[in-house]
Amino acid sequence: MQSIQTPIIPLIKELIKNNPGTIPLDQGVVSYSPPNTAIAAIQDFLAHPQEHKYQATIGIPKLLSGIQKKLRQDNQINIGDDNCIVVAAGSNMGFLNAILAITHAGDEIILNTPYYFNHEMAIGMINCHPVPVQTDDNYHPQIDELRKAITPKTKAIVTISPNNPTGVVYDASTLREINKICQETGIYHISDEAYEYFTYNQVKHTSPASFPHSTPHTISLFSLSKTYGFASWRIGYMVIPKKLLPPILKIQDTNLICPPVISQYAALGALSADDNYLSEHVSAIAKVRESILQKLQDLPATCTVVVPDGAFYCFLKVTSDLSDLDLVKRLIDTYKVAVIPGQAFGMNDGCYLRISYGSLTLENASLGIDRLVQGIKELTV
Structure with missing residues (x-):
């Protein structure tokens, strides 16, 4: 068990807890309730x-x-x-x-x-x-x-x-x-x-x-x-x-x-829920997705974003001298936005970040991505 990686989500949640007002772009959950x-x-x-x-x-x-x-x-x-x-x-x-x-x-x-x-x-x-x-x-x-x-x-x-x-x-x-x-x-x-x-x-x-x-x-x-x-x-x-x-x-x-x-x-x-239950919620998430993809265009040219066609994640490649975990910690501490470092997903060669947007309203998503883009620009120069 000592060789198994420490679960990343509880670690990020603890950092969020210690930084009130942080917008969570970390865990893969949706905002809506069961039908x-x-x-x-x-x-x-x-x-x-x-x-x-x-x-x-x-x-x-x-x-x-x-x-x-x-x-x-x-x-x-x-x-x-x-x-x-x-x-x-x-x-x-x-x-x-x-x-x-x-x-x-x-x-x-x-x-x-x-x-x-x-x-x-x-x-x-x-x-x-x-x-x-x-x-x-x-x-x-x-x-x-x-x-x-x-x-x-x-x-x-x-x-x-x-x-x-x-x-x-x-x-x-x-x-x-x-x-x-x-x-x-x-x-x-x-x-x-x-x-x-x-x-x-x-x-x-x-x-x-x-x-x-x-x-x-x-x-x-x-x-x-x-x-x-x-x-x-x-x-x-x-x-x-x-x-x-x-x-x-x-x-x-x-x-x-x-x-x-x-x-x-x-x-x-x-x-047995009506088909509209799921289609309406997925449509709402799709609008958040479009807003996020638009704002991610403001990232530095050294960042790579592959446009996702599914789930509610974006995976960023960032050019940085910081490790992805150090970058995540700085984004939470200074810019009040939380994402997941790519090393948790086996990406150990470079700096990667996962964004999760399934639980966000359009307003929160907009604010969260603005903070993320600003943080990446200022921390990776």
Whole structure:
């Protein structure tokens, strides 16, 4: 455990706490609350006393049925004899379930860099090895480099699309090629799709598990935390090959016994929310995104911003003599704006910053980016 990186979010939150008035562009959360249908479903839960007891390890039947319908309609993923759904306490738990089920100690999991820090941390915690593979200048996977990284100890390639931390959306052809590599080499494709609904400018999200013949080697991870404002409710789910169900049942029963049933009821209610609930919130975030991208044009020419088509992040490359963590600390202390240093995402060669804007109003976003741009200009001269 001593070799695992210290979680960056609590560190940044402590710095924010010590600097009142800081605008948070750090943690990946949304500003809106769960839909009314989710709140109403909790009342249904309370009306059934038997639901306060342990329930099925993989999730309550009516939620599994609701998720199956959603997967068919929104992701073109069909649940049949060869795959199944497992509800978890968030997609982070789903990821940990998956890698515990498919690895021996010392095995390798390939991550596209920049990676999601909790993935890298989880791999290390189970005594396996993350293998970072650098993406291209636009943060898209490099297929040839992924092929080269595969060894006899490789058990999976992980993709995140829409991406955290870059906001990049991988096109279907790239995901199909990665999925094919996994099929050919006998490893798994772990697809993290927590931001599936957050895409802009008619860009479409693709689920690798929708590809023909992908079921035996594809593990898909989904979350309600962002989509329905459920961050603290801890509900997500995974779609797995049926052959992985026995080990995952052991893992989940040991760790969790069953997903929190009150949150499962809320999740079922959320899935029945009117389509306008999500479309209106994503449209509001899209306006914030446009405002931020406009203001980021005022950054010095030495800064690089790849325009993101998804999630609610921007990833900046900054030319600076400061380390990215030192720059983050100075931005909080002097300019009252908080972002995440790129080193948390495996970017150790250069100075990178992740901006998160999902929780901001237009007004706060404007003020926060103004502070960020001013700080970068004055601290990197």
